[in-house]
Amino acid sequence: xxxxxxxxxxxxxxxxxxxxxxxxxxxxxxxxxxxxxxxxxxxxxxxxxxxxxxxxxxxxxxxxxxxxxxxxxxxxxxxxxxxxxxxxxxxxxxxxxxxxxxxxxxxxxxxxxx
Amino acid sequence: xxxxxxxxxxxxxxxxxxxxxxxxxxxxxxxxxxxxxxxxxxxxxxxxxxxxxxxxxxxxxxxxxxxxxxxxxxxxxxxxxxxxxxxxxxxxxxxxxxxxxxxxxxxxxxxxxxxxx
Numbered sequence: 001x002x003x004x005x006x007x008x009x010x011x012x013x014x015x016x017x018x019x020x021x022x023x024x025x026x027x028x029x030x031x032x033x034x035x036x037x038x039x040x041x042x043x044x045x046x047x048x049x050x051x052x053x054x055x056x057x058x059x060x061x062x063x064x065x066x067x068x069x070x071x072x073x074x075x076x077x078x079x080x081x082x083x084x085x086x087x088x089x090x091x092x093x094x095x096x097x098x099x100x101x102x103x104x105x106x107x108x109x110x111x112x113x114x
Numbered sequence: 115x116x117x118x119x120x121x122x123x124x125x126x127x128x129x130x131x132x133x134x135x136x137x138x139x140x141x142x143x144x145x146x147x148x149x150x151x152x153x154x155x156x157x158x159x160x161x162x163x164x165x166x167x168x169x170x171x172x173x174x175x176x177x178x179x180x181x182x183x184x185x186x187x188x189x190x191x192x193x194x195x196x197x198x199x200x201x202x203x204x205x206x207x208x209x210x211x212x213x214x215x216x217x218x219x220x221x222x223x224x225x226x227x228x229x230x231x
Contacts, residue, residue, distance in 0.1 A: 034218055043205065044159075044221045091157055095219075102149065103219060105159040 002028050004096050006106025013084055013113055021079045021109045023050075023094030029074035030096035034103070035067075038091040050077040050094075084113040116141045118208050120222035127196055128230050135191045135225045137206030143167075147209040148182065148189045149219065154202045162204075165189065196229045203227070 003026040013019050023033055031052045036044040048069055049057040056069035066088075068080040077096075081088055093108040117140040127133045139148065150162040163173065165182050173180045177194045193200055203226050207219040 043223045044219075046218065046220070049218060093157075093159065095159075102147075102161050102164040104161070105151075108157045108159075110157065 002098055002104045004104045004106045006094055006109055008109060009107055010110040015085055015113055016083055018080055018082045019084055019111060021092055023077045023106050025075045025096045028098045031074060033071060033077040033094055033096045035079050036093050038093065086113045089113045116208055116210060116220050118206050118220055118222035120206055120225050122225045124226045126228045129198060130195050132192060132194050133196050133227065135204050137189045137222060139187050139208045141208060149207040150191050151205045151207065152202045153205060198229050198231055201227060201229045
């Protein structure tokens with residue numbers, strides 16, 4: 001199946017700093033990628049849709065200025081958590097899909113803000 | 115509105131027992147996709163199955179089987195002869211209507227399955 005790689009797997013950062021998470025489709029091109037967030041023992045919630053060459057589409061309640069998404073190429077989308085705070089600590093996971101097939105997920109990134 | 119409900123928060127069974135995980139969905143779309151994913155403690159999501167709304171055939175894959183019933187908006191997942199390695203969180207998901215890209219999903223709350231030896 002298609003491979004989506006996410007980096008880093010885990011990161012610890014200080015409150016107030018920014019963290020960048022990368023999501024790459026390794027063997028297919030993805031004009032669209034999706035970013036989800038999962039708090040402990042909860043479900044995955046869609047944060048935003050990343051569109052190659054254009055602005056991301058954010059779900060209601062997600063601060064676009066805090067969660068910056070850049071989809072500069074057909075194989076890479078990045079999520080930057082700006083001025084991170086402890087409440088941003090979560091599991092972030094991206095997905096992409098070759099058209100009309102199932103979504104493939106990255107390994108996820110566990111962010112801890114201290 | 116589109117919604118997925120997994121009413122069972124946690125299920126505990128003894129190895130070799132059969133177990134069914136329930137999933138009920140809501141959508142006004144006539145074309146949609148349903149999925150099941152497994153999430154082990156490591157966190158990654160493992161794809162198990164995709165089913166489109168026009169295909170109500172039940173499916174069996176080894177010890178896994180799925181029962182899709184549009185009449186009751188359900189897509190239940192059964193593990194036969196469960197094993198300890200089946201212990202994980204299982205998510206049912208619904209694709210949001212779009213141009214065919216099934217990457218945008220609405221997830222249920224998840225069911226934590228614990229299989230004891």
